[in-house]
Amino acid sequence: MKRPTIADIARRAGVSKGAVSYALNGQPGVSEATRKRILAIAQEIGFNANSAARALSGARARAVGLTLCRPARILGIEPWFMGLISGFEAELGAQSYALTLQVVASPEQEVEVYRRWWGERRIDGVIVTDLRENDVRMPVLQQLQLPAVVIGGSGEAGTVTQIWSDDGGAITEAVRYLVALGHSRIARVSGVPDLLHTQVRTKAFNEVCASLGLGEALTVPADYTGEEGSRATRRLLIGGDRPTAIIYDNDVMAVAGLAVAQEMGLSVPGDLSIVAWDDSPLCSLVHPSLTALSRDVSGYGAQAARELLNAIDGKKVGNVKAQTAHLTPRGSTAPPRS
Amino acid sequence: MKRPTIADIARRAGVSKGAVSYALNGQPGVSEATRKRILAIAQEIGFNANSAARALSGARARAVGLTLCRPARILGIEPWFMGLISGFEAELGAQSYALTLQVVASPEQEVEVYRRWWGERRIDGVIVTDLRENDVRMPVLQQLQLPAVVIGGSGEAGTVTQIWSDDGGAITEAVRYLVALGHSRIARVSGVPDLLHTQVRTKAFNEVCASLGLGEALTVPADYTGEEGSRATRRLLIGGDRPTAIIYDNDVMAVAGLAVAQEMGLSVPGDLSIVAWDDSPLCSLVHPSLTALSRDVSGYGAQAARELLNAIDGKKVGNVKAQTAHLTPRGSTAPPRS
DNA sequence: CTGAAAGCGCTTACAG
DNA sequence: CTGAAAGCGCTTACAG
Numbered sequence: 001m002k003r004p005t006i007a008d009i010a011r012r013a014g015v016s017k018g019a020v021s022y023a024l025n026g027q028p029g030v031s032e033a034t035r036k037r038i039l040a041i042a043q044e045i046g047f048n049a050n051s052a053a054r055a056l057s058g059a060r061a062r063a064v065g066l067t068l069c070r071p072a073r074i075l076g077i078e079p080w081f082m083g084l085i086s087g088f089e090a091e092l093g094a095q096s097y098a099l100t101l102q103v104v105a106s107p108e109q110e111v112e113v114y115r116r117w118w119g120e121r122r123i124d125g126v127i128v129t130d131l132r133e134n135d136v137r138m139p140v141l142q143q144l145q146l147p148a149v150v151i152g153g154s155g156e157a158g159t160v161t162q163i164w165s166d167d168g169g170a171i172t173e174a175v176r177y178l179v180a181l182g183h184s185r186i187a188r189v190s191g192v193p194d195l196l197h198t199q200v201r202t203k204a205f206n207e208v209c210a211s212l213g214l215g216e217a218l219t220v221p222a223d224y225t226g227e228e229g230s231r232a233t234r235r236l237l238i239g240g241d242r243p244t245a246i247i248y249d250n251d252v253m254a255v256a257g258l259a260v261a262q263e264m265g266l267s268v269p270g271d272l273s274i275v276a277w278d279d280s281p282l283c284s285l286v287h288p289s290l291t292a293l294s295r296d297v298s299g300y301g302a303q304a305a306r307e308l309l310n311a312i313d314g315k316k317v318g319n320v321k322a323q324t325a326h327l328t329p330r331g332s333t334a335p336p337r338s
Numbered sequence: 339m340k341r342p343t344i345a346d347i348a349r350r351a352g353v354s355k356g357a358v359s360y361a362l363n364g365q366p367g368v369s370e371a372t373r374k375r376i377l378a379i380a381q382e383i384g385f386n387a388n389s390a391a392r393a394l395s396g397a398r399a400r401a402v403g404l405t406l407c408r409p410a411r412i413l414g415i416e417p418w419f420m421g422l423i424s425g426f427e428a429e430l431g432a433q434s435y436a437l438t439l440q441v442v443a444s445p446e447q448e449v450e451v452y453r454r455w456w457g458e459r460r461i462d463g464v465i466v467t468d469l470r471e472n473d474v475r476m477p478v479l480q481q482l483q484l485p486a487v488v489i490g491g492s493g494e495a496g497t498v499t500q501i502w503s504d505d506g507g508a509i510t511e512a513v514r515y516l517v518a519l520g521h522s523r524i525a526r527v528s529g530v531p532d533l534l535h536t537q538v539r540t541k542a543f544n545e546v547c548a549s550l551g552l553g554e555a556l557t558v559p560a561d562y563t564g565e566e567g568s569r570a571t572r573r574l575l576i577g578g579d580r581p582t583a584i585i586y587d588n589d590v591m592a593v594a595g596l597a598v599a600q601e602m603g604l605s606v607p608g609d610l611s612i613v614a615w616d617d618s619p620l621c622s623l624v625h626p627s628l629t630a631l632s633r634d635v636s637g638y639g640a641q642a643a644r645e646l647l648n649a650i651d652g653k654k655v656g657n658v659k660a661q662t663a664h665l666t667p668r669g670s671t672a673p674p675r676s
Numbered sequence: 677c678t679g680a681a682a683g684c685g686c687t688t689a690c691a692g
Numbered sequence: 693c694t695g696a697a698a699g700c701g702c703t704t705a706c707a708g
Contacts, residue, residue: 003457005685016695021687029688031693048457052399053685055390056700063438063460075424077620079415086413089441098438098460100401103427119341119386121701122401122436226623252623259625281415285564285590286624287597343701354679359703367704369677391701394684459685 004045012045013038024049055121063098064088064308065123067110069130074225075103077252079280080297081129084151087301088127095309097124107132111140118146124312127151127304128160131196147311149304152197155319161311162319163304167197168204170293170325171247174275175208177327178245182335183273187243188219189232189253198249205247218243222253229253233260237272244336245273251282254290258332269334279328288331295325342383350383351376362387393459401436402426402646403461405448407468412563413441416590417618418635419467422489425639426465433647435462445470449478456484462650465489465642466498469534485649487642490535493657499649500657501642505535506542508631508663509585512613513546515665516583520673521611525556525581527570527591536587543585556581560591567591571598575610582674583611589620592628596670607672617666626669633663 006020013020015034022029023038030038041047055061066088068075075081085099092099100123104110114137117123125147128137131154141148142159153162178186188205191198202219209217220235222228229252236243237260248254254276261272268274268288276283279294300322310317344358351358353372360367361376368376379385393399404426406413413419423437430437438461442448452475455461463485466475469492479486480497491500516524526543529536540557547555558573560566567590574581575598586592592614599610606612606626614621617632638660648655 003459007685017686018688018696019694022694025687027688029693034693046453046457048454050394050685051458051460052390052393053700054687056388056394056702057685057687058700059687061390074619075420077415077417077420077618077623082413082415082420085439086441089439093440096454098440098455100436101423101427101439102431102436103424115384116386116434117436119384120389121341122389226619252619256623259623259627262625281412281564281590285415285594285597287600289597345701355702356680356704357678360678363703365704367677372677388701391684392703394686395701395703396684397703 003050004047005050006047008045009038009041009047012041060124060312061121062096063100063123064092064305064312065100065102065114065117065126066129067113067126068101068103069105069107069110070224071105074223074252077226077282078224079251079282080278083280083297084129084301084304087298087303088305090298091302091305091309097309107136111137114140114146115144118144125149125308127308132194133196133199147308149308149311151300151304152195153319154196154200155321157319161307161317163300163307163322164197164319165295165300165322166324167201170327171201171204172208173327174247174293175205175212175214177329178247178273178275178333179212179214181273181333183245184214185241185243186214186217186245186247187236188217188247189229189236189249189257190219190221191224191249193221201249222249224250224252226252226256229256230260233257234264237261237264237266244271245275245333247275247277249277251276251278251280251290251292254292255282255286258286258288258290267337269332270337273334273336274332275327277325279325283330291330291333292328293325294328295323299323341388342385343388344385346383347376347379347385350379398462398650399459400434401438401461402430402643402650403438403440403452403455403464404467405451405464406439406441407443407445407448408441408562409443412561412590415564415620416562416588417620418588418616421618421635422467422639422642425636425641426643428636429640429643429647435647445474449475452478452484453482456482463487463646465646468530470532471534471537485646487646487649489638489642490533491657492534492538493659495657499645499655501638501645501660502535502657503633503638503660504662505539508665509539509542510546511665512585512631513543513550513552515667516585516611516613516671517550517552519611519671521583522552523579523581524552524583524585525558525574526585527567527574527587527595528557528559529562529587531559539587560587562588562590564590564594567594568598571595572602575599575602575604582609583613583671585613585615587615589614589616589618589628589630592630593620593624596624596626596628607670608675611672611674612670613665615663617663621668629668629671630666631663632666633661637661
């Protein structure tokens, strides 16, 4: 059961190994008839080029890396990453690129993994998520000259291709919608404050609240987990002048917030309106279903993969703006009961 | 910025490349002093062995493969897979094995991916999930002699190492608990009926219901998605003689079922008790929190990875029984309101 | 204990 | 259009 090599094909076709390589890779240097014959033989014997040999002789590793820096307990229920991953796959699979995954505990570990992967030539590029202010990974990517694409930056020009979306615009739309419904006390439960896109959202939230005369814009920082989402929600609802609407930075915290409201005997949306970021099936799973800022997460992932493949091919690309999330009203938002 | 090779180390240490290789891999053939010197240099210049070269010269690819055969929309919210993945990682990372992921649409595609990966020598083994009756993947694994470990089989001896858990025992415990609370009309919403562990659960459910004299054990088949979970739940609750308790084969469907009950004006647990399989943070996220059959999913994954590494090392291992899921009572179960 | 060399399976200039 | 050969960076028998 030895796995077939180009030498086997060459022997059966009566040509050199070089010719087989050219034929298989669609390079010029073999006649059309020979190419056809070689391809037929390869097909017949179930040939797959040894990826190690290929990578070693200067070609690509044909794999890209993704590190996931979240504790296991949150990774599991945040639909966001799996949505991204299936988007990557749609694009990578088409080009038979593999996706190599590693779960890490900190950005420092991510850096180590990047170094190791790149040193081992195990991957041709990486997809970077959760960009932070002064992110430790960026100088390393630059130093290693590791092709990369960053997801979730602020859109500011940098040294690495970014896929970003106008989160500020999206949150502005959400606030305007709530105000139109009659809300004036609108609070927000945010994701990790270090993340760049959290900062973008916070800034936009503050601005729109100010411009609409809503007074102080209250953002309670959390970390995307259900536990922190619950805690932040309780903190907001316990006060005397409690908000009539809360915007959450992800769907998991919004669902947790809904549970807290129910547990406190508040009706949603009667006493409290809820808006979730990152619409996912989770938002439609609960009762009432959650109004959400929707975007095509797997499309976003596919776009990122496409840009990364371009970067690997040496095509320098600037930042790419993805679709802005749009509001999908569902059962969790309504005029406040006065 | 050329990446360093063993030749660079050999030159700096004044030894041959062979000596460097022995030193780096902990093989005998170099003196302790030389080994130390070589390791220090490798450390200093940030050497990582080129994985392609290593794999090509007969060593391992140091990667294992995992295919995920679920539509993107469900993958995203099912905590199960991410839990498994983080378990794999805990074990693989420690041995610096990489995890290669591919999302596929069907078992037939999984077979193709296995063939390609193995042909390319891209991976040393695969983790197989969602075992079905007469699974098309099994003969291929055997034919290719591809090291593998199967998750979620029935525990019957086969040609491939299995990690399995006693799902029958777990569901029996859940039914007994509900009966002890006073329930007699207990229904179940199952996962995909083709899957072996679904069949194991169904059989055990039927048996325990019969042995406790509960009459016909009603299982409505679904597919793990929220949509089907809702549909199945509606179907069960619409009838005249509706169940007072429902056991769901995963957490996502249980959450959907809870929403349906709420939407129909039924109180949980007053009018309906709910038990979810696969306890995950999702179960604690909703209100009321869901009673669940818990197990350590990422521990399960770690165990699977460990067995796979053993299989790759040629150690033949029999089936491994993992911890049986145990009942974690929460707010969604109570005596039925009569 | 160490060095020189073959070989893994490809790709790719270089000759014919 | 095709063949013969070098080379990618390791590992591993084989001599010394």
